[in-house]
Amino acid sequence: MSRLFPYIARYPKPMVFGMLALVLTKAASVLTPQVLRMTIDDLTVAVSMQKLAFYASAIVALAVFGGFFRFWMRRLLIGVSRRVEYDLRGDYFEHLQTLSSSFYQRWRTGDLMSRAANDISAVRMVVGPGIMYTAETLIVTVGALGFMFAISWKLTLIALAVLPLISYVVKKFGSAIHKRFMAIQEKMSDISALTQENLSGTRVVKAYVQEDNQRDLFADENEDYYARIMRLVKLSGAFHPLLASLIGIGTALVLWWGGAMVVNGEITLGELVAFFAYLNMLSWPMIALGWVVNIYQRGAASMKRIAVVLDEEPALQDGPERFEAPVSGRIEFRDVSFSYTGNGNGARVLRDIDLVIEPGQTVAFVGRTGSGKSTLTRLVARLYDVTDGAILVDGHDVRRLSLKALRSVVGFVPQESFLFSESVGDNIAFGRAEATDNQIAEAAALAGLDGDIADFPESYATMVGERGITLSGGQRQRATIARALLVDPPILILDDVLSAVDTETEERILFQLSSVMKSRTTLLVSHRISTVKGADQICVLDEGQIVERGTHDHLIKQEGLYASLYEKQLLEEELDRI
Amino acid sequence: MLHEEQTLGKVYDGRLMRRLLAYLAPYKMRVVISFVLVLAASALKLVGPILTKIVIDDYIAVGNLSGLSTIAAIYILALVLQFVVSYFQIYIMNMAGQRVLADMRGEIFSHLQKLQSSFFDRNPVGRLVTRVTTDVDALNELFTSGVVTIFGDIFMLLGIMGVLVYLDWKLALVTFAVLPALFVVTMIFKRRIRVVYRKVRTRVAMLNAFIQENIVGMQVVQLFGQEERKFGQYSELNRQHTEANIESILHYSIFYPVVEVLSAVAIGLIVWYGGGQLLLGTLTLGGFVAFIQYSEKFFRPISDLSEKFNILQGAMASSERIFTLLDTEVEIKTPAHIIAPGRDDGSIRFDNVSFAYEGEDWVLKDVDLTVRPGETVAVVGHTGAGKSTLTGLLMRLYDVQKGQVVVGGVDVRDWDLKKLRRQFGMVLQDVHLFSGTIASNIRLGDQTISNEAIAEAARIVNLDKWVATLPRGLDEKVAERGASMSAGQKQLVSFARALVHDPKILILDEATSNVDTHTEILVREALERLLENRTSIVIAHRLSTIQRADRIVVLHKGRVREVGTHQELLAERGIYYRLYQLQYKDQEIETPV
Structure with missing residues (x-):
């Protein structure tokens, strides 16, 4: 992965400004619930239409402000990823040009191609969405938690009571899902090998009338594949609904406890509503986390595969001598x-x-x-x-x-x-x-x-x-x-x-x-x-x-x-x- | 190859979609149940804000704490229900969707079994394998989540709208004011992004095709010192590709903020107008909060739309390729009506047969040949004389263009295809071994063949001594395509394979590969036993085989030019005489006859 830094470092300006835009756009979204809080608190007492109009325009203004920087955030950060991709593609091809016939004898074209096509794309995902979502998650988490604590640390702890449970689920499910997923991949390569073998032996299959027999063999593998997929679905199908429900339980607890706190006068109703909004903001990073980790893992593996080619030394070293014209051809x-x-x-x-x-x-x-x-x-x-x-x-x-x-x-x-x-x-x-x-x-x-x-x-x-x-x-x-x-x-x-x-x-x-x-x-x-x-x-x-x-x-x-x-x-x- | 794989599919093609959805028909019940569950799950997702409203209006506002825990309990119950319903929905939909994918894989594989040899001559194996694997995989999301979640999203949107109208229809209408704008923005985005996406795909295809071509032709580039010029061309394509992508970033970076601003406008409207309603007393505080929470839920499915687009487009391109394969006609098949079944006496007749793989490029021309039951015929000829083609026609791997091939008194085209092919046993130069054991490679799925028969066959073809040295004997696993076996051993396995199936007619394409003298003697003995008591057509490369044959047929440039015994043909001093000197004479010196 360290191989990637020099590529990103070539674009310090868009990277820094992109990050700045990211901070500003996230700041805007973290501030929005505060406007709501004030609105609701004012509404519980009494408020003029002018004030309401002010709040409404504040919400829209924050969105416009956030939207403006969101535009620059995507444009700059994802743009960098595309430029890094461009550079990486260029380096890859340029290096291929220096490699000699013995290299091309050892490597299959398809393999080199898949590195140029799939692996470079996977690396780009790290630089673009990978970095962007990581930073977003970080800032939203810090911002939202900060405001939540400011409203009530007790309520925050209650809301986060489900957090250990969530991380337990993520960890437990993650490794089990990975295992079952690998089992599926294995079966798929069996199916692929069987098909390959069958098709390259089509003459023997036909000559010995093995079509039905081969079909049965394929059907067995195919059924096994289905069974393995369903084993995965049994787990993975529960994963997201479970996460959503666990996060929801946090909300339910806040509704219960927070409601009481409002009645007891510990917090205002506006604060409670803002608290809900922050809790809602936190649910996205939790779900995105697994996805981002996946992007990093794939990207690291792909970068390694690209580096193998880039590290390949040209077998032929260029010499210093030139001919003294004219060349006789001896x-x-x-x-x-x-x-x-x-x-x-x-x-x-x-x-x-x-x-x-x-x-x-x-x-x-x-x-x-x-x-x-x-x-x-x-x-x-x-x-x-x-x-x-x-x-x-x-x-x-x-x-x-x-x-x-x-x-x-x-x-x-x-x-x-x-x-x-x-x-x-x-x-x-x-x-x-x-x-x-x-x-x-x-x-x-x-x-x-x-x-x-x-x-x-x-x-x-x-x-x-x-x-x-x-x-x-x-x-x-x-x-x-x-x-x-x-x-x-x-x-x-x-x-x-x-x-x-x-x-x-x-x-x-x-x-x-x-x-x-x-x-x-x-x-x-x-x-x-x-x-x-x-x-x-x-x-x-x-x-x-x-x-x-x-x-x-x-x-x-x-x-x-x-x-x-x-x-x-x-x-x-x-x-x-x- | 790359060009075909990257053809640009339409985003949506009604004809393809209908055909795809037809695969769900056998699993109608599962789809219906899943559909009902997705509606239930969507409805449950609407519970939260309503409960918030109740808490605010009926408890907080009046300072009543006693029932609050009940509400929280109801909320948690709803969440548990939501989990259970979503889980079953996903599981049941996968029971339908994954079944469909399995069915498709099976159908493609079965269809490939039926297709004629000429199809495989034209289509590389690697490409066909991806039809079964990658292309079917690309339909995964469409079948397991795509179809149903789209309805779920639509239902939820409608549900939210319904609740909002119920809460306060005037405020609802004011909030909906942003919907037309949202609709227009989404449509514009959809159209723009489709154009850009297409541009990106074309340029990716061009870029990849360029790399592919330059990897294959790298030697030429280097020999002519054209690295810089080629790199220049590459950089230009690379730049165009990047530009197209950056253009697509632009659209996304406008779309998302605009949706966000519109959503803020909706909330602003609620704050301003809803706040007013509240002051007038027509809206409760809880209703106000619920309104805001609902409107937040409203915008998420809409911004997810673009992602569903990519899934759909990928699915369309893959299904197009799959259906093209499935629509390839089976040209060689058993006729609808069998007039008279052929005899299984092992007789063969070529009647004025002409054949070309393509157009008028005749590989065989006016071939007349009769082989009597039990006869051994050696076919000889120079490379490209049409020897292998001749045997391919017998088993009806290809159909003749002119004349007819008659087996057991009946034109091969009038035979039941399976019965016809069971007449033959075939031994090819390149022995194809399947993964499995040595025994399973001899038996080839015919369970009526006993283990004893296999052991006996192995003994007859001189395979027994080698097999005895293996720890598991005949049940020894065959490593990938027989990598651990010598050419001679593979040859003997294929002899045993032919022998246990006891065919009326043996077709043998002798291997030219060199084996050591010891193996050569084993192979020759085995061959002798294999040829006994059956009609045999041998594409001969061994002098000994030729000399043993009842008749030698000399094929030259697709025509039968000479027929006779070894001595007769030598005496003729014609083509055979020259072939003999070119190909067989040296064997007299190298190996004892």
């Missing part, structure tokens, strides 16, 4: 080993990779699924840090380089072709917002996407995603290629980016790209031999090691893994044609 792997767990204990995805890629070369990586070829290229863009060894770009260890500088020279097209819910044009211009329409069209043409875009309803302005059209897998892949080409990076990495287009289209695109590839260092990952045939150097990976390297012809002659992969590829192509 890449060197020095004895590189890598495991995703980051330490030496995890399974090594790459082992002892030594490789030099000269400026302007095209190097291809092939191998079975899981051989480590994609991982290798990810290390060049420094999505992860190597576990052992080093990777050098233009002679700089990538860990010593500024991330921004490194990534501006590496155009990385990942396997998963992710596009944003923006227009096609904006997606292509993603890395270079100032690009002209011509440049965008040129990149699209190079990636072989221009023909498709011409067919889209609004050409380059067509929206992608839920609010627009759904692109095919191949179209998405080509859009991501165009996006990388537009940046015109000295190093281009294509990680199996043409898997979703047919072989013919692939060859056509590769032909178009050949001029682009000639002028820069290119790393090409593919599971298709046809893609990599023309590379200057082909590296065959198996279980994290480079087992063969050379040109296509050279490797075919070796009759090793590459040759057998090639043979299978030919067979598949044959099958495709049949």
